[in-house]
Amino acid sequence: MLGLLFNEKECKELDYVLRKELDEMLFDLSDSRLEYEIRHAIANRYKTIFRMYARFASPRELSKYVRNRQLPVPKKQ
Template sequence: MLGFLFNERECRELEYMLRKELDEMAYDLKDDQLNRDIRTAVEGRYKVVFRMYARLASPQEISRYARSKIRS
């Protein structure tokens, strides 16, 4: 496990970067033509980035990016 010390501005920047990455991956996961292997890799990466984001964001913000286990 690694530890980092960030100041307030760095935390906001990291939160912004993680949010943008989550948005991009969520957009990719909506693509029905996405290869199954690629989809699995993106879903795994989404989980990792989401857990990182959850450490910084408010519960209200976290709920915006939470994915249900059942895909529609």
């Protein structure tokens, strides 16, 4: 366990950075041109960032970033 102390300005900046990262990853996950392995790696990173954001975001803000979809499994050729 690692603890950090942030002042109000730093908390707002961290909130902003995490939201922008989540937005970018959601955009990438919706891009069907990316290979399955890459989207899977992004999805794993998304879970980590989402859990970080969930520690201090309001439930209303957090609900904007909840994913309920699974990645489609690639077709065998």
